[in-house]
Amino acid sequence: xxxxxxxxxxxxxxxxxxxxxxxxxxxxxxxxxxxxxxxxxxxxxxxxxxxxxxxxxxxxxxxxxxxxxxxxxxxxxxxxxxxxxxxxxxxxxxxxxxxxxxxxxxxxxxxxxxxxxxxxxxxxxxxxxxxxxxxxxxxxxxxxxxxxxxxxxxxxxxxxxxxxxxxxxxxxxxxxxxxxxxxxxxxxxxxxxxxxxxxxxxxxxxxxxxxxxxxxxxxxxxxxxxxxxxxxxxxxxxxxxxxxxxxxxxxxxxxxxxxxxxxxxxxxxxxxxxxxxxxxxxxxxxxxxxxxxxxxxxxxxxxxxxxxxxxxxxxxxxxxxxxxxxxxxxxxxxxxxxxxxxxxxxxxxxxxxxxxxxxxxxxxxxxxxxxxxxxxxxxxxxxxxxxxxxxxxxxxxxxxxxxxxxxxxxxxxxxxxxxxxxxxxxxxxxxxxxxxxxxxxxxxxxxxxxxxxxxxxxxxxxxxxxxxxxxxxxxxxxxxxxxxxxxxxxxxxxxxxxxxxxxxxxxxxxxxxxxxxxxxxxxxxxxxxxxxxxxxxxxxxxxxxxxxxxxxxxxxxxxxxxxxxxxxxxxxxxxxxxxxxxxxxxxxxxxxxxxxxxxxxxxxxxxxxxxxxxxxxxxxxxxxxxxxxxxxxxxxxxxxxxxxxxxxxxxxxxxxxxxxxxxxxxxxxxxxxxxxxxxxxxxxxxxxxxxxxxxxxxxxxxxxxxxxxxxxxxxxxxxxxxxxxxxxxxxxxxxxxxxxxxxxxxxxxxxxxxxxxxxxxxxx
Numbered sequence: 001x002x003x004x005x006x007x008x009x010x011x012x013x014x015x016x017x018x019x020x021x022x023x024x025x026x027x028x029x030x031x032x033x034x035x036x037x038x039x040x041x042x043x044x045x046x047x048x049x050x051x052x053x054x055x056x057x058x059x060x061x062x063x064x065x066x067x068x069x070x071x072x073x074x075x076x077x078x079x080x081x082x083x084x085x086x087x088x089x090x091x092x093x094x095x096x097x098x099x100x101x102x103x104x105x106x107x108x109x110x111x112x113x114x115x116x117x118x119x120x121x122x123x124x125x126x127x128x129x130x131x132x133x134x135x136x137x138x139x140x141x142x143x144x145x146x147x148x149x150x151x152x153x154x155x156x157x158x159x160x161x162x163x164x165x166x167x168x169x170x171x172x173x174x175x176x177x178x179x180x181x182x183x184x185x186x187x188x189x190x191x192x193x194x195x196x197x198x199x200x201x202x203x204x205x206x207x208x209x210x211x212x213x214x215x216x217x218x219x220x221x222x223x224x225x226x227x228x229x230x231x232x233x234x235x236x237x238x239x240x241x242x243x244x245x246x247x248x249x250x251x252x253x254x255x256x257x258x259x260x261x262x263x264x265x266x267x268x269x270x271x272x273x274x275x276x277x278x279x280x281x282x283x284x285x286x287x288x289x290x291x292x293x294x295x296x297x298x299x300x301x302x303x304x305x306x307x308x309x310x311x312x313x314x315x316x317x318x319x320x321x322x323x324x325x326x327x328x329x330x331x332x333x334x335x336x337x338x339x340x341x342x343x344x345x346x347x348x349x350x351x352x353x354x355x356x357x358x359x360x361x362x363x364x365x366x367x368x369x370x371x372x373x374x375x376x377x378x379x380x381x382x383x384x385x386x387x388x389x390x391x392x393x394x395x396x397x398x399x400x401x402x403x404x405x406x407x408x409x410x411x412x413x414x415x416x417x418x419x420x421x422x423x424x425x426x427x428x429x430x431x432x433x434x435x436x437x438x439x440x441x442x443x444x445x446x447x448x449x450x451x452x453x454x455x456x457x458x459x460x461x462x463x464x465x466x467x468x469x470x471x472x473x474x475x476x477x478x479x480x481x482x483x484x485x486x487x488x489x490x491x492x493x494x495x496x497x498x499x500x501x502x503x504x505x506x507x508x509x510x511x512x513x514x515x516x517x518x519x520x521x522x523x524x525x526x527x528x529x530x531x532x533x534x535x536x537x538x539x540x541x542x543x544x545x546x547x548x549x550x551x552x553x554x555x556x557x558x559x560x561x562x563x564x565x566x567x568x569x570x571x572x573x574x575x576x577x578x579x580x581x582x583x584x585x586x587x588x589x590x591x592x593x594x595x596x597x598x599x600x601x602x603x604x605x606x607x608x609x610x611x612x613x614x615x616x617x618x619x620x621x622x623x624x625x626x627x628x629x630x631x632x633x634x635x636x637x638x639x640x641x642x643x644x645x646x647x648x649x650x651x652x653x654x655x656x657x658x659x660x661x662x663x664x665x666x667x668x669x670x671x672x673x674x675x676x677x678x679x680x681x682x683x684x685x686x687x688x689x690x691x692x693x694x695x696x697x698x699x700x701x702x703x704x705x706x707x708x709x710x711x712x713x714x715x716x717x718x719x720x721x722x723x724x725x726x727x728x729x730x731x732x733x734x735x736x737x738x739x740x741x742x743x744x745x746x747x748x749x750x751x752x753x754x755x756x757x758x759x760x761x762x763x764x
Contacts, residue, residue: 132375
């Protein structure tokens with residue numbers, strides 16, 4: 001018996017385990033069983049859980065995948081490409097704007113023909129921001145040159161992830177493969193699934209990783225990857241890529257047939273439900289197709305020959321199979337969770353029409369409806385409404401509205417929301433109690449502030465009613481900072497907890513102008529807002545007396561993915577304030593590690609277990625990074641030292657209005673994800689300062705000044721006295737992790753001594 005025959009025999013008797021799991025769990029399960037070499041990732045809802053589950057498995061020693069937390073999705077795509085070009089097996093997961101941010105990298109991966117597998121957990125693309133599931137991200141992926149499989153259920157997510165790698169590495173394909181499934185519907189809802197008990201079965205099925213391709217894995221065999229091409233060469237390159245894409249359909253059939261023998265689960269090119277004699281049919285991607293099948297059964301009981309078509313692969317597009325399935329169908333309604341704005345119908349509608357045009361005898365009436373945007377549920381009643389539209393077209397002989405939206409609701413002017421809180425501006429925020437003067441000789445500012453209770457008469461910038469977690473330190477920290485700012489503010493919030501919990505449409509907690517943009521572009525966006533304001537003012541198109549301080553608020557890891565934009569803004573010197581609330585993680589997506597997460601701290605992507613003990617590297621010092629751009633003022637602060645923070649806010653405003661860019665970093669508490677008691681919020685951040693983990697200082701015109709020295713105040717405490725308040729760090733206080741605690745202490749002390757040296761020498 002040959003090795004191949006032995007493998008087939010072993011696989012055909014493979015034991016499977018039945019359980020209830022979600023799509024994200026099954027994507028992680030498949031990846032762990034395959035045991036990829038590399039996953040470069042960045043958290044974004046709803047795909048974040050895939051990396052979280054893999055990290056949890058890693059902490060238990062259940063796989064050997066090297067999980068690399070990137071600085072953003074663009075970086076994660078670069079990590080994956082570099083690893084794939086080296087011949088590693090590579091895996092990733094993303095959603096929505098994450099896909100958009102990595103988009104320019106995807107054609108590089110496919111154009112140079114390096115295989116990998118990417119799970120696209122589909123979600124609405126902003127703006128406006130919406131984290132629920134539709135297919136607007138998937139449709140941007142259609143032209144990236146990737147093979148795209150679509151999974152309707154958690155079972156299909158598991159199975160297609162295994163099939164995807166075998167397809168990607170096939171010698172006739174050699175293209176990256178995307179597995180797309182519906183965010184929150186398939187990704188989070190638990191369903192009955194079967195998976196192979198022994199991962200060796202999965203590994204035998206996918207086979208050994210190819211080594212004969214042009215990989216940059218042997219320095220003794222140098223090669224050039226991604227060489228610049230002229231028009232003729234590029235034409236030939238893309239022709240070969242196109243041919244490989246079309247061959248992928250046959251390879252898919254081959255792999256699916258082999259997998260069916262192994263698993264007992266079949267994934268034809270098209271999932272056809274009651275289509276043998278259907279007169280009317282729906283074409284639906286992914287989870288919506290499952291909802292429509294029950295309606296088909298009900299209609300057939302009434303004598304209506306209805307059916308549902310759902311593809312398992314959309315790149316390459318299964319045109320031939322669709323023509324065959326619709327040969328005798330009188331009316332088809334294509335439901336799509338995305339639009340191609342201005343195209344008189346979304347992408348797949350036009351591809352179906354194009355496929356049918358090749359069949360001169362086909363008379364199917366095709367109409368389309370955009371539905372389910374932003375995660376709007378698709379119920380059986382909605383599927384029935386779709387069928388009724390298809391039936392109506394049969395009766396009339398044409399589609400009255402070939403393209404339309406479904407599920408949108410016209411507003412009633414009589415029910416328009418009334419403004420609850422009057423916007424506040426101008427004099428109400430001018431206390432007249434804060435004095436800022438400049439010492440010309442020392443090139444520094446002198447600030448006088450009144451007792452803090454005197455500033456309580458200044459209204460809050462953010463109204464009550466936000467949806468933050470109990471004990472959240474964001475708004476206490478922000479409001480205290482704003483007490484030191486006189487006059488009007490224009491604030492830009494990058495995506496994050498502070499934004500999400502205050503602006504759930506149609507409500508807002510903000511009393512002054514507030515703008516939102518994504519992590520990677522907040523600082524640049526506010527730069528444009530500021531410069532437009534100043535230019536309009538210069539031209540007399542805005543009242544000359546109008547004035548405001550422009551503040552960008554970032555946090556929840558926003559100084560990772562947004563660092564490039566922030567540094568660019570600083571180097572250009574725009575007169576604005578960048579304010580980071582540091583909660584030590586990507587808290588708005590569920591407490592994944594960020595680069596500001598301290599060493600050894602537990603997060604959902606730096607779990608604690610027998611194989612790892614929290615985050616493996618030290619935290620990023622963003623204040624020092626921003627100081628290196630030579631902006632006029634950089635500071636750190638916390639609400640535990642209120643007078644210090646208010647003074648720094650006053651300085652920040654003066655420098656932003658008169659000199660250039662300012663950066664400030666506030667340490668704030670996150671009881672939910674720090675696993676701490678709400679009542680200890682101020683105690684924890686005060687302890688962080690007194691342990692020298694979070695020193696309070698400013699860099700004014702390049703000169704460092706420590707504004708609070710716990711050693712001089714006899715308030716210095718051991719690092720462990722700070723760590724003991726938080727559940728995320730309890731493991732660091734155990735005897736078996738003493739070496740980690742010592743390393744952490746040494747790093748904190750090294751940074752403190754370096755800061756003291758700068759304080760003592762203005763030229764450092």
